[in-house]
Amino acid sequence: MAVQQEIRLVPRILIYLVVGIFSVGCLMPFLLIISGSFTDEAEIITKGFAFIPNKVSYAPWVMIYHDIRRIINGYIITVTVTVAGTLLSLLVTAMLAYPLSVPTLKYRNYIAFFAFFTMIFYGGMVPWYIIVSRVLHLRNTIFALILPYTVNAWNMFLLRNFFRTIPKEIPESAKIDGAGELTIFTRLILPLAKPGLATVGLFVALGYWNDWWLGLMFIENHRLFPVQLLLRAIISNVQFLRSATASAVQSDASGILPAEGVKMATGLVTIGPIIFLYPFVQKYFIKGIIVGAVKG
């Protein structure tokens, strides 16, 4: 602690200032979005967005409320994809990673290389697109949002490293007691690897939640749009917004459809769950990043 006492007062204040300003600056975009969702549409059009609006309006949120069905539908898709995708991904990845962590498995290095090669060489977007859409026929199905991300070599090696930390006496003694490999895996290994599974699972879940690339590539049917894609459709295509909401809302007192405010409000609706979960999951991500960077 003697280390800390040594900095003089002025540099110390400067350090606190620089760190404080930068970290608050990281929040600035969210403040702008929040204030934008409460700004009067006429003010946005004539003056622009601001951190503190002159005239507050709830019209965007009223409109969101009237359009809530489409947002709920998007949420159902996103939650389904995230939950199903994460569980499937953990299962398949763990089933591949565990055998590769068993030192007595003779051909484990060949399988590891088979997985590893996908990390350094990529066939490219074009053949991948043709295979997924025309050969596997996943276009416009919910599977197109799940299966392409199910297994990746990076997560597989991360999990294998977690499995390696389990003392090998545990499976060995179970085997002497007559347990089969499958029993050992499901009853002993998976419960012991829970922290590792939770860490990898959270990264996978965040990936699914925030993804819009698979939707952009393979989904044209609006009913299958996850929330991210829905939000993109709303910000990049005013028509998309009007078609669904103009009939539902007569527009606010000024007679203007709160199109700009709604874009901001929809954005907030999609990050809501992340803001609530962030304080609880943050530490697992930090642990995962450190483990991944040490041997990545």
Added chain:
Amino acid sequence: MQRPIRIFLNEMRRNHALYLMTIPGIVFFLLFNYLPMFGIIVVFKDFNYIDGFFRSSWVGFKNFGFFFNSTDAWTVTRNTIVLNSLFIFTSLILQIGFALLLNEISSRWFKQTTQSLMFFPYFISWIIVAVFTYNFFHSDHGALNRILRHFGIAPVSWLARAEYWTWFLTLIYDWKWTGFGVIIYLAALAGINEELYEAAQIDGAGKWTQISRISIPLIIPTAVVLTLLAIGRIMISDFGMIYGIIGDNSMLYRTTNVIDTYVYRALRQLGDIGMSAAAGLYQSVVGLVLVLGSNLLARRFSEEGALF
């Protein structure tokens, strides 16, 4: 001939359960990674969906000719490398800088709060970032122009001025990734033996000397390895980021069209499968060479730092 087969059968008899477990994972890699690698043959074909992979006619290297003879080949390569170089360089400085600053902060809650705030952007999807970009930079009703007008400065049509976007994208990249990188460097700093600092103090070294002679040299291995691995991926852009923010705003293509967005547009908007596949293969092959090269350097630099 007999013996390898017998060894193989013995191994299968003994460990069949473990090998069976790997099958689903192997199938996923085959379908989503290896099949597309064989699909690369479309580069050498005049591909159409009706004839498919096998019956479309061969055209040799013609698709590469189309791609490399267009001015786009140079533009997208340059944009990809310029943007990624700026990302790598600025994020390195910011991440190490803020890790060093945070490391000197003694108030626990201040350190934790600021670190949480910095890390938060990592959790945000690129589409939300696009919402923010729209809000802030929009030429007519963006917050930035409103601020400029407030101070009597003429507003700028930011969404039509390609020259600024190299820097805006860099800014956005650093906003998203600084908190992430700080975690790695703080962990590296925490791994430094406390006795080194104590010994330095006994020898009369000041704070600045301790940072420049102990902290920085000891996190350089981490920085070098991470940078080399990033250089190995310099041909690859974060498509979700670039396309999410720029979208189809062609006024910004001059500085922001990267190989990934070029391939996407050629495939989905022009429907030119051959040429977009050629551009993609060019990216993959150069990328492979760079990954192997940078990894070789990383391993020479530190045994456990290399990817493989």
